[in-house]
Amino acid sequence: LGPGSFTGLRVGIATAKIFGYALKKRIVGISSLEAMAVQSATEGRVAVFLDAGRSQVYGAAYQKKHGRLKTLLKPSLMTQEAFMKKMEGMRLVKSDEEAPTASGVALAAIAAASSGKFTDPYKLEPLYLRGRDCNVTLPKK
Numbered sequence: 001l002g003p004g005s006f007t008g009l010r011v012g013i014a015t016a017k018i019f020g021y022a023l024k025k026r027i028v029g030i031s032s033l034e035a036m037a038v039q040s041a042t043e044g045r046v047a048v049f050l051d052a053g054r055s056q057v058y059g060a061a062y063q064k065k066h067g068r069l070k071t072l073l074k075p076s077l078m079t080q081e082a083f084m085k086k087m088e089g090m091r092l093v094k095s096d097e098e099a100p101t102a103s104g105v106a107l108a109a110i111a112a113a114s115s116g117k118f119t120d121p122y123k124l125e126p127l128y129l130r131g132r133d134c135n136v137t138l139p140k141k
Contacts, residue, residue, distance in 0.1 A: 055079055
């Protein structure tokens with residue numbers, strides 16, 4: 001679901017929706033941050049983050065026990081300084097140390113599906129944490 005590149009998210013989610021509709025299969029949505037937390041070897045409280053540019057990070061925090069996650073902080077956009085302060089005392093997982101992988105997404109998806117956390121394909125949306133950088137406005141007539 002993201003965070004990630006705009007085009008990559010749109011293509012990936014559109015593909016998942018099409019397969020879900022065509023094959024009449026249920027789907028689950030997994031954030032990049034959740035995948036990083038699941039694939040991390042760390043148990044207990046873990047904070048994961050991706051560089052968002054502009055001295056900001058996309059970050060989230062989870063309680064991990066036996067490979068299962070409980071969300072402590074939903075994915076959010078904040079300054080790196082604020083994130084580090086908020087996550088003090090937690091094991092930090094940074095994207096350039098443990099980038100989200102397909103196996104991390106698969107592990108998180110299996111856990112979500114086994115817990116019955118399916119997403120309605122009509123409601124599946126990318127996880128955009130930053131507002132649009134560019135807006136087009138038409139002149140008034």
